[in-house]
Amino acid sequence: MKFGKEFTSQMVPEWEEAYMQYNHLKTILKEILIFRRLRQNQTSPPYKSPQRVILSERHSLYRAFSGLTNRVGNYNEENSSDTEEVILVSEIQHQEQCMHYQTMFFRSWEEGAENEIVFFKRLDDEFNKAICFYKRQVDEVVMEAEELNKQMDALFALKVRINFHTSSTPPNSGLSPLDEIQETPERNQTKMVSLDILNHIKINVTPESGLSPPWRTIFDGTKSDLSFSKRELRTAQAKLKQAFVEFHRKLRLLKSYCFLNQLAISKIMKKYDKVTSRNASKAYLEMVKNSYLSQSDEVVKLMERVESAFITHFANANRSLGMKDLRPRAKKDKHGVTFFVGCFFGCLISLVVAVILTIRARDLLKSAAVPSNLEMEMDERTLSFTTLTELVPLGLFSVLLLIMICPLNIMYRASRFFLIVNLWHCVCAPLYKVTFPDFFLGDQLTSQVQLLRTVKFYICYYGWGDFKRRSNTCNQSSLYExxxxxxxxxxxxxxLLQCMRQAFEQKDYGPAMNGLKYLSTIVAVVTRTLYVQRRGTIMRIIAASSSGVATIFNTYWDVVKDWGLLCKDSKNPWLRDKLMLPSKSVYFVVMVMNVILRLAWMQTVLDFHETPWLHQSAMIFVVASLEIVRRGLWNFFRVENEHLNNVGKFRAVKSIPLPFSYEDEQGTMIH
Known part of the structure; x- marks a missing residue:
């Protein structure tokens, strides 16, 4: 594999913009190579104008005096007669407190040197970009390490408090040592834990929840007293362990980032020397060697201390076990899920085809019995099985529910419980902090309206209806209406409640506007349902108007906010700057499809559900299926936009909520 492809494959996707643009630099070198090959075909030597001679003399004079610049060059006083200086690299202090480098090319008077000047200008820009990004990330991890130190101090103090809670002898101020992550090798001593720290912290039992005052004292899990328990200690320790794992992962990514960029510079400079037959790589690589990118060792030291602390305090001093947690191996690819998805999808297609053929052959298009027990309804030999067959849907639903809440470690228990937790967060909104899985699941539920109506019908049909005779009076009940x-x-x-929570925490009008979108949808759903129940011209106008407003609002939010498209100033007109799909036409097609599928809402108020060629139940099934298709398309482009937003903010690791909050100088808790 060529280095360009390998370099791209090793990039951290969220940091892609921060890496050197190796392929672009190669493109410039190709232009230089093409020009040099064309010039080699010329028989006459290149003409050297008097102006170029003057420039050459000026550069020679400039090279003779170097006391005013901190430079790195391939000029060697001992071998000045053997090598000729090509570039001069100077250090420039930048506003971001990271050193910038600028290269002066001494062959600018030569014919075709414009491309080489552009090459070094772009190379400097890319290298300076890499240095500044790396320094910012290193500063961040140093601050995170300090925060983890505080968290570990609180954890050890909490252990001491709980362990001596029932003891008659009061604990001393230093019973449990903690090796600081930021401790230097010369001061690699144990640190005594002080119990006074417990007077200035609060433990967040449920860090994902918690409203701002005054609601926090009612709904939040943050404790205001010192009556800590062993359960809280285990929770805090688990959170800190997870935080250490993510922190170590970020350090590994930074180490890889540093290595890859240095390797890219080495490769591109060697290519430059090969193309131009110059000797500029030595000077530039010497500068790289002396730069912050190469000289900084904070990341390596932090990795060693994190590994040592993690193994000692979270793996019972078992290095193999600790490193297994810190550096989990990639799981082997298993194709069982793919096989069963394909198998069940094939069975589904066969079933749909069979039902359609049966409906067509027996002219059952106008029968409401088609969606359930088709064969048993029409076959005289199965009429005696009416009660049993009516219990089949209830049985399937019960089995699905039991699988969902099954506590045994079978059938993807972690995924099932993750779904249950996020579903609980949706139900309890706005009591929990809204994360991406929470509102993403909430959006999925908005496409399951027909499912909720079916569950409601099941409760009425099997609870108060006479399902043995396939009859019910649900529609005649005012409660059912x-x-x-x-x-x-x-x-x-x-x-809507989730959006209110986000707007309250973020102090931003964006979630509030999103909440208005769901409020308009609620109005549209209510008016459409009332129109179906009561009819009338006035009700129809109200339902159509509210549905139209909601459709426009939702469509705009889907395309512009959730998908990030329709950006007129984008380099991809009316899309966005970054696209994951190679074909731009796909985005326009999907936008049009989203509008069309959104209009399926209007079928209720336009009486499309009462077509002479399709039964009402069949029309409901078609509309629900179209909504599933629309939501599937929405999911893909919503996740794509979320990923690109993470890339734009360089978020490569998960943010783990820490278990302890500290008081600042004013006594305010810092979370």
């Missing part, structure tokens, strides 16, 4: 209005708005209400 109210639930028919109330149930569909529940998912939108969850998202």
């Amino acid at each position: 109210f639930l028919n209005i109330f149930i569909p708005i529940i998912p939108y209400w969850f998202r």
